Structure formats: C-alpha cells, structure tokens
Amino acid sequence: MSLVTAVILAAGLGTRMKSSMPKVMHPIAHRPMIRHIIEMLEAVGEQTDHAIKIVTVIGPDMPSLEAAVAPHATVIQHERRGTGHAVQMALPKMPAEGVVLILVGDAPLLRAETVQALLEAHHTSKSAVLVGSFRPPLATGFGRIIHGADGTVRRIIEEKDLAPEQKAIPLCNSGFFVVAAETLPKLLAHLTPSNAQGEFYLTDIVEHAVSAGLSVRELEIPAEDVLAVNSRAEQAIVERIAQDRYRAAAMANGATLLDPQTVYFAADTKLGRDVIVGQNVVFGPAVTVGDNVTIHAFSHLEGASVAAGAIIGPYARLRPGAAIGEGAHIGNFVEVKNSTLGAGAKANHLTYLGDADIGAGSNIGAGTITCNYDGINKHRTIVGAGAFIGSNTALVAPVTVGDGALVGAGSTITKDVPADAIAVVRGPLTQKEGAAARFRDSRRAMKAKKKD
The missing domain is CATH 2.160.10.10 (Hexapeptide repeat proteins)
Incomplete structure (x- = not known):
C-alpha cells in the first residue's frame, strides 16, 4: 500500500465572493466545496491501494472550515504569501515517504478517477514532479506550461509574468501536482518571491526540479475537473455542471x-x-x-x-x-x-x-x-x-x-x-327558513337608502 499525503490549499479569502464565509465553504449541490474534495479523496482511499492522509491549509479565524475538514489535519497559513508558502506551512504534517498530492480546495468538480490517473501517471513515469495540465476554452487567468525543444516540461509561468507571445500558449496549469515526498522539501526551500505578485509560487518547483536534473512530467486532464470558483457567477457555472453530472448518474443507475x-x-x-x-x-x-x-x-x-x-x-x-x-x-x-x-x-x-x-x-x-x-x-x-x-x-x-x-x-x-x-366534534346545525332571502332584501334596502 502506497502512502499519499493530499495537501489541499484552502486559505484564500475569496474576496470576489463578497462573503464573510470562507470561499471553500460555499456550497455546490448543498455541500461545501471543500467537502467535495475531502469526500472524493476518502473515496480514492477506499477504492485503491493508496493510504490517503489529508492535510488542509486554512487561514486564521476559519473555525467553520476547520470543522468541515475534521477529523483530518489542518495547518494555518497566517500570512498569505502564495501557494508555495501555503505548502511550506504543511511540511511538518507530511511524512518523508510516499508522494504528496497537492490540490486546491475551490475546484469541487475534481473526480476520483482523475486523481487516480494523476497518481498512476506519477508512478509509471517515475518522475520527481507530475503536473496536471489542461486546455481551457479561454486561456485567461491561468499559468502556462512551458516546454523545451524536446517536448519536456521546463517551467510554469503565472499569467501576470507572461511575455505577450507566451499568452497564446493553450496548455495551462491546473494547480494539481504530484511530487515525491522526499523531494518536495528541497524544492520548496528554493522558492523566492521574485515575481509580479511578490509571492512564493508553488509553480516554481518545476523550474527548480529541472535545474536539479530531476524528471518533470505532465498529464493532461479534463478542463471540467479544473474549474475553480472565485465568484458567484463561477459558482453558478460549476453548480450547473455538477447538476448535469448528478442527473446523468441518476439515469445511468x-x-x-x-x-x-x-x-x-x-x-x-x-x-x-x-x-x-x-x-x-x-x-x-x-x-x-x-x-x-x-x-x-x-x-x-x-x-x-x-x-x-x-x-x-x-x-x-x-x-x-x-x-x-x-x-x-x-x-x-x-x-x-x-x-x-x-x-x-x-x-x-x-x-x-x-x-x-x-x-x-x-x-x-x-x-x-x-x-x-x-x-x-x-x-x-x-x-x-x-x-x-x-x-x-x-x-x-x-x-x-x-x-x-x-x-x-x-x-x-x-x-x-x-x-x-x-x-365527531361539531356544533349543532341551526337553520332558519327563508332567512337568507330576508337578509338579502334588508341589505338591498339599506344600500338603496344610502344612495338616496
């Protein structure tokens, strides 16, 4: 049985949601987004020979989120200094063996079969780092995967750091990674905030791995599985797709x-x-x-x-x-x-x-x-x-x-x-013969008198 430490990044405030609720607590199909991820990972552990340990990185003052992921472990990212920094916060909870599966908590459409494919691709490719890639209909807002002349993955560049010609690259970073547990701490140690956002980008581990002569591979996964929720409008889109899945499953069953x-x-x-x-x-x-x-x-x-x-x-x-x-x-x-x-x-x-x-x-x-x-x-x-x-x-x-x-x-x-x-509990019936006609006549007379 192989050990998989799943690290879920969920510390974001989700300011575009305009809500006091942590972003990943917003529901899809009446279930918080983070619970979709948690229960999907639990299903992977039940359906495969992987032993899944789940660690969720949350922000400070998020008790509802901490309760939602229980009994699984949480770590707090007190300073939001980027995705790389978030994973660094989880290092004390990670075993030194097996692999680390890094996911984002705002992508509730991610399916168990996709996670299994990522883990299998990492195993069969014997890579140090496996990147989940995808092709969105519109490649805006995503980091791009940069390949070398030999077709291998060389680096990932976040959109704000892209050169104009690089924005036409269709293959994007999903935010999902599989990394050898013994390798990840060394790659994280090389991260620096030398980028447009001044943050520690997790994506920079790809370039550091290549520089160290380590193998980096990618697996293209369905774009639908990658859809993240950052606004109420995006939540509605994801809800629609989720409902279509549930409808299809109901009819198939x-x-x-x-x-x-x-x-x-x-x-x-x-x-x-x-x-x-x-x-x-x-x-x-x-x-x-x-x-x-x-x-x-x-x-x-x-x-x-x-x-x-x-x-x-x-x-x-x-x-x-x-x-x-x-x-x-x-x-x-x-x-x-x-x-x-x-x-x-x-x-x-x-x-x-x-x-x-x-x-x-x-x-x-x-x-x-x-x-x-x-x-x-x-x-x-x-x-x-x-x-x-x-x-x-x-x-x-x-x-x-x-x-x-x-x-x-x-x-x-x-x-x-x-x-x-x-x-039977009922009052006695009282009847007065002709009373209805007399009542109507008296009311008509009163109405006529008022008109006069």
Missing part, C-alpha cells in the same frame, strides 16, 4: 427523469431503480428514495426517506425527518415534517403532518392538520393503523387516535380517541 434539466439534486441524494421523477423536482440534502417510487412535478424533498412504491406529489413538500412508508401516498400541497407514514397510508390533499406517526393503511382527509406546537413546546400526534381522519380535521397534540378509529370531518380532536371509536 435506473431512474427516469421526465425533464432532466429541471430536476435538482443534492450531492448525497440516493435514488433507487425504476424511480420516476417529474418536472421541477428539487432534492435537498439527505434524501433517500427506494425502488419504484414516483415523485410528481414541483415537489421538494429534504432530509426525508421514501420507501419502495410510494407516490409523492405533485406539489408535495417533505421536510427533515419525514419517513414515508412502502406504498404510501403523499399528494398535492401536503407537507410532512418529522413524521412517519406507515405502509399504504395516504394523505392526498392539502394537509400538514408535523411531529406525527401515522399508522399503516390510514387515510388522512383533505385539510387535516396536526397542531404540534403550543407556542413553547412541540408535541406528537399518533394515528393508529387503518384509522380514517375526515377532511378539515385539527388534531391538537399531544393526542392519539387508535387503530381503526374514525374521526368525522371538521372535528377538532383534543382528547385521545380509542381504537374503533367514532369521534
């Missing part, structure tokens, strides 16, 4: 998306096979959907589980803690929060179920609400198996409706209802 471009996923959404997802469905974090589920258009799911064969929507909202049982139905304009619905239970119309347990096979009528909050505390409602709750019922928690009980429409239930009982 056996789900049908009726209009893929209108379905939005979280990074951790899990769909079973033969799931049908309608138009304009949004998945927030922590959603698991079983096989043969239908989710109709304009539904929103977050923090919810849906068992096999259930039908959701249209216009349904499942909030955190919603657990929908096998074959259950949640219909239009029904909201479920922190509640369970047993197998085959139905709530098909205009209903709010909060902090409730609904038994298997129960029917919840249109307009039913669980009154779960008394202004201070939340309380739970329990509806037994096979119960029938009539339309426009208010269940005032804490309250229990027993198995097979029937609650009449329009009732407000404040006390427990025993199993197989019928509960």
Whole structure:
C-alpha cells in the first residue's frame, strides 16, 4: 500500500465572493466545496491501494472550515504569501515517504478517477514532479506550461509574468501536482518571491526540479475537473455542471427523469431503480428514495426517506425527518415534517403532518392538520393503523387516535380517541327558513337608502 499525503490549499479569502464565509465553504449541490474534495479523496482511499492522509491549509479565524475538514489535519497559513508558502506551512504534517498530492480546495468538480490517473501517471513515469495540465476554452487567468525543444516540461509561468507571445500558449496549469515526498522539501526551500505578485509560487518547483536534473512530467486532464470558483457567477457555472453530472448518474443507475434539466439534486441524494421523477423536482440534502417510487412535478424533498412504491406529489413538500412508508401516498400541497407514514397510508390533499406517526393503511382527509406546537413546546400526534381522519380535521397534540378509529370531518380532536371509536366534534346545525332571502332584501334596502 502506497502512502499519499493530499495537501489541499484552502486559505484564500475569496474576496470576489463578497462573503464573510470562507470561499471553500460555499456550497455546490448543498455541500461545501471543500467537502467535495475531502469526500472524493476518502473515496480514492477506499477504492485503491493508496493510504490517503489529508492535510488542509486554512487561514486564521476559519473555525467553520476547520470543522468541515475534521477529523483530518489542518495547518494555518497566517500570512498569505502564495501557494508555495501555503505548502511550506504543511511540511511538518507530511511524512518523508510516499508522494504528496497537492490540490486546491475551490475546484469541487475534481473526480476520483482523475486523481487516480494523476497518481498512476506519477508512478509509471517515475518522475520527481507530475503536473496536471489542461486546455481551457479561454486561456485567461491561468499559468502556462512551458516546454523545451524536446517536448519536456521546463517551467510554469503565472499569467501576470507572461511575455505577450507566451499568452497564446493553450496548455495551462491546473494547480494539481504530484511530487515525491522526499523531494518536495528541497524544492520548496528554493522558492523566492521574485515575481509580479511578490509571492512564493508553488509553480516554481518545476523550474527548480529541472535545474536539479530531476524528471518533470505532465498529464493532461479534463478542463471540467479544473474549474475553480472565485465568484458567484463561477459558482453558478460549476453548480450547473455538477447538476448535469448528478442527473446523468441518476439515469445511468435506473431512474427516469421526465425533464432532466429541471430536476435538482443534492450531492448525497440516493435514488433507487425504476424511480420516476417529474418536472421541477428539487432534492435537498439527505434524501433517500427506494425502488419504484414516483415523485410528481414541483415537489421538494429534504432530509426525508421514501420507501419502495410510494407516490409523492405533485406539489408535495417533505421536510427533515419525514419517513414515508412502502406504498404510501403523499399528494398535492401536503407537507410532512418529522413524521412517519406507515405502509399504504395516504394523505392526498392539502394537509400538514408535523411531529406525527401515522399508522399503516390510514387515510388522512383533505385539510387535516396536526397542531404540534403550543407556542413553547412541540408535541406528537399518533394515528393508529387503518384509522380514517375526515377532511378539515385539527388534531391538537399531544393526542392519539387508535387503530381503526374514525374521526368525522371538521372535528377538532383534543382528547385521545380509542381504537374503533367514532369521534365527531361539531356544533349543532341551526337553520332558519327563508332567512337568507330576508337578509338579502334588508341589505338591498339599506344600500338603496344610502344612495338616496
């Protein structure tokens, strides 16, 4: 098993984001960018024979970022003196064996297969330094990779230091490097801030390696994997690409998306096979959907589980803690929060179920609400198996409706209802024959008198 120390550079303030939040904490598909990198590296460790040690370089006063990368190590770059300086700060955390994989924390589209390709290319080429290169559609804002007459990599020049003719070079630096662990400290020791930015450029290790007679190789990787986020506009571009990936993966794994471009996923959404997802469905974090589920258009799911064969929507909202049982139905304009619905239970119309347990096979009528909050505390409602709750019922928690009980429409239930009982809470009907006509006549007379 080979040791890989992955150093993630994440100390940047991201001033163009116009945010008090560390740049790499901004989300893509409801997951902070840095977490995409962390979890991708963890996956590489699980899928290969590499032992991955992760070290993230952060800035001072970034507790949220430190928590986000835990339990992996962090080092603080107190003075932001460039990428080379950032890697120097991580040296005490690096073993003297194996290889060092250097990544940036604001490129959340980087895939595990690309990282594996970089590590493999470094191993097979037996190079001291491997550079990840790419060809962006527009080579602006990137350092260029300079080749010698023999085609080998000679140096990397950052854009602000490029000569005019060098700006036409299409091959750019990705910011991803693989370096032999025993070699990296020596290369970093040669860095100086003699450049337009007055910073210690990590890219200068290439020129120092060449000068020392060491082998430098490159691997061209997909430009999409390199896309970094430095502004809200770039975040939107990366989000779009990430969503396209999740849509493609969902369909490849056996789900049908009726209009893929209108379905939005979280990074951790899990769909079973033969799931049908309608138009304009949004998945927030922590959603698991079983096989043969239908989710109709304009539904929103977050923090919810849906068992096999259930039908959701249209216009349904499942909030955190919603657990929908096998074959259950949640219909239009029904909201479920922190509640369970047993197998085959139905709530098909205009209903709010909060902090409730609904038994298997129960029917919840249109307009039913669980009154779960008394202004201070939340309380739970329990509806037994096979119960029938009539339309426009208010269940005032804490309250229990027993198995097979029937609650009449329009009732407000404040006390427990025993199993197989019928509960009706309704005022007596009062009728006055002809009163409606007399009422209209009196109102018309009053209106006519005002006009006079």
